[in-house]
Amino acid sequence: MTSIVVGAGVMGLATAWHLAGAGEAVTLLERGPIPNPSAASWDSHRLIRALYPGRPGYTRMALDAYAAWDEVWAAAGVRHYANCGSIAFSRAEGDWADGCRAPLDALGAAYELLPPEELARRFPFLIADGIRWGLFMPEGGVLFADRIVATLIDLCRAAGVTLRPDAPVRAVDAEAGTVTLASGETLQADSVVVTAGAWVGGLFPDLAGRLTPYRQLVVYLDPPAEHAAAWAAAPGIIDCGFPDDHWAIPPVGGTRLKIGVGAWKRQADPEADPAVAAGEAKAFRERYRPVLRDLDEYRILEARPCRYIFTEDSRFVLERRGRAWLVSPCSGHGFKFGALIGRAVADGVLGRREAAELTSWAAGHLPAGHLAAEGVRA
Numbered sequence: 001m002t003s004i005v006v007g008a009g010v011m012g013l014a015t016a017w018h019l020a021g022a023g024e025a026v027t028l029l030e031r032g033p034i035p036n037p038s039a040a041s042w043d044s045h046r047l048i049r050a051l052y053p054g055r056p057g058y059t060r061m062a063l064d065a066y067a068a069w070d071e072v073w074a075a076a077g078v079r080h081y082a083n084c085g086s087i088a089f090s091r092a093e094g095d096w097a098d099g100c101r102a103p104l105d106a107l108g109a110a111y112e113l114l115p116p117e118e119l120a121r122r123f124p125f126l127i128a129d130g131i132r133w134g135l136f137m138p139e140g141g142v143l144f145a146d147r148i149v150a151t152l153i154d155l156c157r158a159a160g161v162t163l164r165p166d167a168p169v170r171a172v173d174a175e176a177g178t179v180t181l182a183s184g185e186t187l188q189a190d191s192v193v194v195t196a197g198a199w200v201g202g203l204f205p206d207l208a209g210r211l212t213p214y215r216q217l218v219v220y221l222d223p224p225a226e227h228a229a230a231w232a233a234a235p236g237i238i239d240c241g242f243p244d245d246h247w248a249i250p251p252v253g254g255t256r257l258k259i260g261v262g263a264w265k266r267q268a269d270p271e272a273d274p275a276v277a278a279g280e281a282k283a284f285r286e287r288y289r290p291v292l293r294d295l296d297e298y299r300i301l302e303a304r305p306c307r308y309i310f311t312e313d314s315r316f317v318l319e320r321r322g323r324a325w326l327v328s329p330c331s332g333h334g335f336k337f338g339a340l341i342g343r344a345v346a347d348g349v350l351g352r353r354e355a356a357e358l359t360s361w362a363a364g365h366l367p368a369g370h371l372a373a374e375g376v377r378a
C-alpha cells in the first residue's frame, strides 16, 4: 500500500513514521525545507499538560500522549522531554484553573493545590497577590519541539520514508487519491494524509468557515539574576488567571525562558509576512506587568513570529474524505498530541480504527462510559 503525506510538521512526520513502520511505502511532501522553520512545530519548546478545563476528552488524550512519546524516545534512544510539571493559577471561582479540576477528578489524575504562601516561596518572580491557589501536576512540562522534529525526520528516513522538501502541493483530489505539485507533477497513492498546518485552507477552501489562520508572537527573555534559579526550577506555567491567557516555559534543558500571550494572536493569511513590528516585543513583554515582578529587568533576547490555525471551539479536525485524511489538530495546543495523533491517523489509514470514531476522539469527545480511572497515568 502507498501513502502520501502533505506537510512535514510534527503531525505529518509522526504519521509518516508510523505508516512506514507498518510497511506502507510513504512519500512525505513539504513545501519548504525539511525541517521548515515556518511550521508551527518548529520552536525550542512546546508545553505538555493534562490541564483542560471542562474537556475530559483532551485531559484523557493528554494522559495518553505520554506513552505515545515514550514510543518515540524508545525508537530514537533519546528523550526530548523535561518533566518539570505544569501549573495554572486560580484567581476566582470558575476560572480556567478551577475548570481543570473536574476532568482531572473524573479521570482520577493526581494534582495538588498549592496555597499562596507556597507559591510566593517557590515562584518569587511571580506577583502572587490575588492568586487563590496554583493547580500543580507533577506530570507534564516541556517537549523540546525542534529536537523532536529533527528526531522524527531521522526516524522517517530510517523507516524508508521518501522525504521531498521544496515540493509544494497545489491541489489534492481526495476521491482519486492524487496530489498535484506546484511544478505540475502528479502523484497518486492509496491514501493521502494532509497535515498542512496553517496552510490547509489553500488545499481545502471549504474549510475557510471552520478553520482560521492566525499570526502569533513568542518572546524569549533573559530573567534578572535574582530570579534565574527559581525560573530554572519552575514547571511549565499554563495559565496565570488573567483573561489574556499568559503562559510561560521555563529555561530547561539548555533552552531560554519563553513567554506567550494567547490574546496577542491576530487573524492573518499564512502566506503574508509575519514580521515583527518595531516596538512589538516590548509591548508584548508589557502584557506581563500584572504577572511578573521586576519586569523591566527581563532582557528581550528574541521575538519570534509564528503561524497556526484555530477552530472556533479549539477542538481538532480529523476527518476522512474519500482516500484523503484531513488532519488539523492545532488551535494552539496540538504539539503535545503529535505522537499520539500520528499513530491514530496511521491506524485510520491502515483500517485499524474507524474514521468516525477518530473524528470524535480528535474533537475531544470521550466515548460513553470512559470516565473510569483505569489506565490513567499521572
Ligand SMILES: Cc1cc2nc3c(=O)[nH]c(=O)nc-3n(C[C@H](O)[C@H](O)[C@H](O)COP(=O)(O)OP(=O)(O)OC[C@H]3O[C@@H](n4cnc5c(N)ncnc54)[C@H](O)[C@@H]3O)c2cc1C
Pocket: 006, 007, 008, 009, 010, 011, 012, 029, 030, 031, 032, 036, 038, 039, 040, 041, 042, 045, 046, 047, 048, 167, 168, 169, 170, 195, 196, 197, 198, 199, 200, 202, 203, 216, 217, 218, 260, 306, 307, 308, 327, 328, 329, 330, 331, 332, 333, 334, 335, 336, 337
Ligand atoms: C506560539 C505557539 C505556541 C504553541 N504552544 C503549544 C504548546 O505549548 N503545546 C502544544 O501542545 N501545542 C502548542 N502549539 C501548537 C502546536 O505547535 C501545533 O498544534 C503543531 O505544531 C501543529 O503541527 P502540524 O504538523 O499540524 O502543523 P505545522 O507544524 O505547521 O506543519 C505543517 C507543515 O505543512 C507544510 N505545508 C503546508 N502546506 C503545504 C503544501 N501545500 N504542500 C506541502 N507542504 C505544505 C508546512 O510548510 C509545514 O511544514 C503552539 C503553537 C504556536 C504557534
